[in-house]
Amino acid sequence: MPTASTEPDGSQPIAEAVRLQAAAWLVELQGDEASAATVKRWQAWRQAHPEHERAWQHIEAFRARLQGVPSPLAHAALVATTPSRRRQAIKSLAVALFAAGGAWTLADHEPWRPWTADARSGTGERLERTLPDGTRVTLNTGTAIDVRFTAGERTLHLVRGEILVETAHDLLASDAGSPSPRPFVVQTRQGRIRALGTRFTVRDLAGGADGHSRIAVFEGAVEVRPAHAAAQPLVLQAGQQGQLTHDAVTDAGQASEDELAWTQGMIVAQDMPLTDFLAELARHRFGHLACDPAAADLKVTGTYPTADTDRVLDMLATTLPVEVAFVTRYWVTVRRR
Structure with a gap:
């Protein structure tokens, strides 16, 4: 039986540094400016050590399950405006790709249905x-x-x-x-x-x-x-x-x-707690949208378009005593002012 320090197949977990490198290569290869030289450097990295290749095979298996659908976390790293935000996005991507000590979370294959x-x-x-x-x-x-x-x-x-x-x-x-x-x-x-x-x-x-x-x-x-x-x-x-x-x-x-408002691209709220409203809005938005507990009980009333969630967040900041904090475009928290 695998232990906490091994993969499900009994092998040793992939080192964190290698996971981060693999996630960074995934981001770079998905960029619009990926060149032949980039591909050559990536291939050299894979061949440099067996662990590199094992990490990349994890990623290939994951991408095959998703049928090539781009990851929002990878996109967040691509559009990060500062090196620190890019590093954080890559770290988050690596955690998602190598969850639970490097093992894919494919229990029952349910997430892939x-x-x-x-x-x-x-x-x-x-x-x-x-x-x-x-x-x-x-x-x-x-x-x-x-x-x-x-x-x-x-x-x-x-x-x-x-x-x-x-x-x-x-x-x-x-x-x-x-x-x-x-x-x-x-x-x-x-x-x-x-x-x-x-x-x-x-x-x-x-x-x-x-x-x-x-x-x-x-x-x-x-x-x-x-x-x-x-x-x-x-x-x-x-x-x-x-x-x-x-x-x-x-x-x-x-x-x-x-x-039924969603069939018309709307959310209708009547004295809805802000935490519930944001949970509903988050269904229509890529990334992470959270509510600060201090603002959770504020009430939301109105009709809001789901096609422009940034506009909805602006409306909340105008009508409620809250501010919208963007770590990245894909990591947002609504806090009480």
């Missing part, structure tokens, strides 16, 4: 998709879905994020003259939501087995069933919302149309 999903939206992006049966699905920022239609069921797997579903009649059943259309089901990590001719949203919150999903119904009804078979399902009608865990589903009060 979104990258292989049938449809996914990036940070700050919304997508609309029409499924083969005519059902329309809108993906909020940072959302991924898989679609599996069989002869007996239409299933949409919510891998992560938030969706608005507007179900259509089952065209296959209609064409076949079947009196029983295939059920339409949204599968989350906590359970199943079966549509009963409806318009509804599902949001995966916190993720993993210990997380929960929130369901809000705006037309029709849905039947919500927890993953554990012994748990009782709950039917939510239009105007209701519920919270789903592995073990239970509970009524969570009334569903508000304001919760």
Whole structure:
């Protein structure tokens, strides 16, 4: 069994200095001005010591998992305006790349499911998709879905994020003259939501087995069933919302149309604690956006565009007793003045 000082395969961890060098090379090679001479120096570095090559193979494996998607941390290092900020960004990148003593955090491969999903939206992006049966699905920022239609069921797997579903009649059943259309089901990590001719949203919150999903119904009804078979399902009608865990589903009060503001690229807040507002805004922004505990309970009210998060931060600094502190463009803290 590997110890705290070894990799999962029993090998020795890669030295911190080598990790930093590897992360720095990743940043340099992603720059617009990377030249043939740069590539030659990078190749020489890899060949200079077996540890260099082992570190780079870690990075190659990581990038393959991400299908070549650039890292926001690497971009932060590229755009750093001072040497000290660049060093800090590279250090943060190295920590992310060589987490847990050099071992990749690939438990269950769960973090990589979104990258292989049938449809996914990036940070700050919304997508609309029409499924083969005519059902329309809108993906909020940072959302991924898989679609599996069989002869007996239409299933949409919510891998992560938030969706608005507007179900259509089952065209296959209609064409076949079947009196029983295939059920339409949204599968989350906590359970199943079966549509009963409806318009509804599902949001995966916190993720993993210990997380929960929130369901809000705006037309029709849905039947919500927890993953554990012994748990009782709950039917939510239009105007209701519920919270789903592995073990239970509970009524969570009334569903508000304001919760659909994201489909129009907006956040609607009514006396929302600043910490909650910033957590919502952070979903639409690359990097780290934090709230100083001293400002957490300040209340936010208004309608804010998600397409320009810098503008929203400026608005907060104007309307609330706060200041916005930028370490880099991708590391921001809102503090009380």
